[in-house]
Amino acid sequence: MWQFAHILKKELKDFFISPIAYIVIAIFLIITGWFFFSTFFIYDQANMRSFFSLLPIIFTFVIPAITMRLFSEEFNIGSYEILLTMPVTFGDIVFGKFAAGMVMTAAMLLPTIAYPIAISLIGDLDWGPVIGGYLGALLLGGTFAAVGVFASALTRNQIIAFILGASICFILTLIDKMLFFFPESILNIIEYMGADFHFRNISKGIIDSRDLIYFISVIFISLYGTRLALQNKN
Secondary structure, three states: HHHHHHHHEEEEEEHHOOHHHHHHHHHHHHHHHHHHHHHHOOOOOOHHHHHHHHHHHHHHHHHHHHHHHHHHHHHHOOOOHHOOOOOOOOHHHHHHHHHHHHHHHHHHHHHHHHHHHHHHHHOOOOOOHHHHHHHHHHHHHHHHHHHHHHOOOOOOOHHHHHHHHHHHHHHHHHHOHHHHHHOHHHHHHHHHHHHHHHHHHHHHHOOHHHHHHHHHHOOOOOOOHHHHHHHOOO
């Protein structure tokens, strides 16, 4: 447990002393803030629907940008070999870096809580979909963070890690929008593979075990793949 906490603390320290972290968070808040306020003031809609509807596609690019350095940077500068000399397991390393990605995602979402609070002070707000939306955002963010960690474990080049992670997240986000390309016999399977499909269900305030199983499964597969990638590099 100490090793896991040490890796988590190290990654968070490296992240928050980097200007890239604040640039990514600022870009995220500017984009989401623009769509929130344009819906709220221009269209006079007192809800968070536009914010949550755009979150998956924004996460597709922002979260891989956050996670791309987690392993790639260590491979590039040689600190990964030093990390292996410490009394840590592959599980400690993988879960420590994944947890760091989750905390970074939560820190990015935290300022946006001001949006529903502002709406509730002005008009009536249904908090059920808002709570469901943030729960879905954390699950989606964790899923994309796990994918980003996996992509980072495959290469020492951060740009390649970003492109690979963003590509996988992009496919998971849009695959349920391309059902017309697939035979009717497998449409249910393809739809189930879509991250946006499950996120939309939870963001409506509907907690379904199938959606939770989907996110947990993708996280598990991505982290297991990360462990195998690390073992092959050892």
